[in-house]
Amino acid sequence: MPDTVLTPAIRDEIARLERADIMVGIPSFKNAATIGYVVRAAQAGLVQYFPDLRPVVVNSDAGSPDGTGRVVVDTEPPEYVERILLVRPTNKLARVSLTYPEVDGVGGKGAALRTIFEIAAALEVQALVVVDSDLRSIVPEWIELLAGPILKGGYDFVAPLYARHKHDGTITNTVTYPLTRALYGLRIRQPIGGDFGVSGDLVRQYLKSGGWTNEVSRFGIDIWMTTEAVTSGYAVCQTRLGAKVHDPKDPGADLGPMFRQVVTTILRLAVANVDRWRAIHGSHDVPAYGFERVIDPPPLEVNVLRLLSEFHLGSLTMAATWRAMLAPATAEAIEGLAAEAGTMADAVRNRLQMDEPGAGTPTTAAMAEAAAAFDVPDEVWTRVIYDLVIAARDEPEKLEAYVAALVPIYFGRVASFVIENRDRTTDRAEDQVERQAREFERQKPYLLERWDAPPTPKQPIATPAAEAASAR
Numbered sequence: 001m002p003d004t005v006l007t008p009a010i011r012d013e014i015a016r017l018e019r020a021d022i023m024v025g026i027p028s029f030k031n032a033a034t035i036g037y038v039v040r041a042a043q044a045g046l047v048q049y050f051p052d053l054r055p056v057v058v059n060s061d062a063g064s065p066d067g068t069g070r071v072v073v074d075t076e077p078p079e080y081v082e083r084i085l086l087v088r089p090t091n092k093l094a095r096v097s098l099t100y101p102e103v104d105g106v107g108g109k110g111a112a113l114r115t116i117f118e119i120a121a122a123l124e125v126q127a128l129v130v131v132d133s134d135l136r137s138i139v140p141e142w143i144e145l146l147a148g149p150i151l152k153g154g155y156d157f158v159a160p161l162y163a164r165h166k167h168d169g170t171i172t173n174t175v176t177y178p179l180t181r182a183l184y185g186l187r188i189r190q191p192i193g194g195d196f197g198v199s200g201d202l203v204r205q206y207l208k209s210g211g212w213t214n215e216v217s218r219f220g221i222d223i224w225m226t227t228e229a230v231t232s233g234y235a236v237c238q239t240r241l242g243a244k245v246h247d248p249k250d251p252g253a254d255l256g257p258m259f260r261q262v263v264t265t266i267l268r269l270a271v272a273n274v275d276r277w278r279a280i281h282g283s284h285d286v287p288a289y290g291f292e293r294v295i296d297p298p299p300l301e302v303n304v305l306r307l308l309s310e311f312h313l314g315s316l317t318m319a320a321t322w323r324a325m326l327a328p329a330t331a332e333a334i335e336g337l338a339a340e341a342g343t344m345a346d347a348v349r350n351r352l353q354m355d356e357p358g359a360g361t362p363t364t365a366a367m368a369e370a371a372a373a374f375d376v377p378d379e380v381w382t383r384v385i386y387d388l389v390i391a392a393r394d395e396p397e398k399l400e401a402y403v404a405a406l407v408p409i410y411f412g413r414v415a416s417f418v419i420e421n422r423d424r425t426t427d428r429a430e431d432q433v434e435r436q437a438r439e440f441e442r443q444k445p446y447l448l449e450r451w452d453a454p455p456t457p458k459q460p461i462a463t464p465a466a467e468a469a470s471a472r
């Protein structure tokens with residue numbers, strides 16, 4: 001990690017707090033509408049479940065213009081929680097909201113968490129819990145579920161397990177879960193869930209470890225934390241939190257930048273950690289803490305037509321990049337599928353009469369039904385991701401451009417998943433996520449074969465303008 005320049009205000013807070021045993025860290029950026037509830041739930045969890053420890057809640061905010069920090073300061077104080085829960089804790093709960101400094105000129109969720117790590121280390125906490133500030137479904141028990149395995153079970157890293165709607169968590173389902181599982185052999189179902197428990201030892205490891213890039217300062221942070229815990233040999237478990245309900249996001253509309261930051265990070269880490277994964281075959285379960293829950297998360301609408309169109313459009317501007325970053329057979333398969341996506345998008349528009357005046361966006365179900373024949377097979381998607389691991393090793397300077405060109409292919413894959421699962425419940429859709437994860441394991445020899453093969457000379461990448469001209 002680069003040296004941290006903590007602001008004087010943060011240093012003052014550390015001096016004031018002196019020590020803590022358990023800390024809840026909450027990164028935020030424009031979450032005024034939701035963070036008050038998260039803070040109250042965190043306070044209640046600390047007071048109710050850890051009355052004998054010295055607790056602190058730290059909000060690390062981006063300086064949000066919507067007054068997120070003020071909401072935290074104005075939210076009912078710990079005394080409110082003590083009153084409603086009839087608890088008299090040994091130590092008063094401390095609460096802080098501060099503005100985090102950028103890391104090497106970059107701000108984002110990762111930079112927010114870095115300040116949280118610095119404070120946790122300075123206060124010498126035994127357990128750090130981090131939770132997102134847009135959560136609706138957090139309850140006080142989450143604090144126990146995330147810190148309990150560390151304080152009672154000797155674990156260092158606690159990843160969340162939650163019921164998410166089949167259309168939520170698409171970056172997790174398509175890349176971070178199957179790739180982490182196949183590379184490192186651990187079935188961590190939510191490696192970028194955002195709600196984690198971390199031991200004091202692992203916090204110190206995070207602060208010493210290298211590989212902190214600009215993407216890690218943004219949304220690369222979650223996969224960096226998980227991978228760092230796994231590859232440094234820390235004890236990892238999962239914890240059953242129930243449903244994850246948070247600000248909804250349509251993968252085609254909202255998740256492009258996040259995808260790029262997460263996937264660039266996981267690929268760079270894969271290259272750096274080859275010695276940790278090359279000998280691993282198959283995978284095993286990771287212990288899970290907490291009582292199981294049966295909850296149906298709320299549905300999430302996805303614009304299937306937009307996903308199909310973006311995949312097709314990608315082929316018009318990025319085909320040469322696809323050919324540079326993928327093995328020839330994979331690139332050929334992807335170009336064929338992108339063409340099908342274009343045809344299918346037209347058919348959906350016609351079938352649902354979307355060009356009629358006044359036609360709104362049809363439901364996910366109607367679009368998925370109309371596009372029923374479209375399919376990006378597990379096998380092709382797996383090879384795409386493995387080819388990108390090789391590209392990340394061979395042309396690290398082009399990785400950002402390659403991952404940007406992967407976004408439309410990811411959209412195609414998500415469309416295919418939504419279509420395939422159109423008649424399945426969230427539970428049954430999970431079977432398809434597992435099937436894909438097994439495919440990643442099954443094709444690991446393909447990755448190893450490519451990793452060990454002598455490098456082949458690459459063709460230069462055409463500029464987008466030249467590509468668009470040649471595509472016409």
Ligand SMILES: Nc1nc2c(ncn2[C@@H]2O[C@H](COP(=O)(O)OP(=O)(O)OP(=O)(O)O)[C@@H](O)[C@H]2O)c(=O)[nH]1
Nearest residue numbers: 027028029061062108109112132133134192193194
């Ligand atoms: N400090 C800071 N926090 C951010 C920034 N962007 C997002 N966050 C926080 O990071 C957390 C997760 O962000 P979300 O936008 O909810 O991400 P998401 O798409 O829901 O991600 P998943 O929960 O992993 O599916 C929230 O607590 C945000 O407030 C940022 O630029 N700065």
Ligand SMILES: [Mg+2]
Nearest residue numbers: 132134246247
């Ligand atoms: Mg969220």
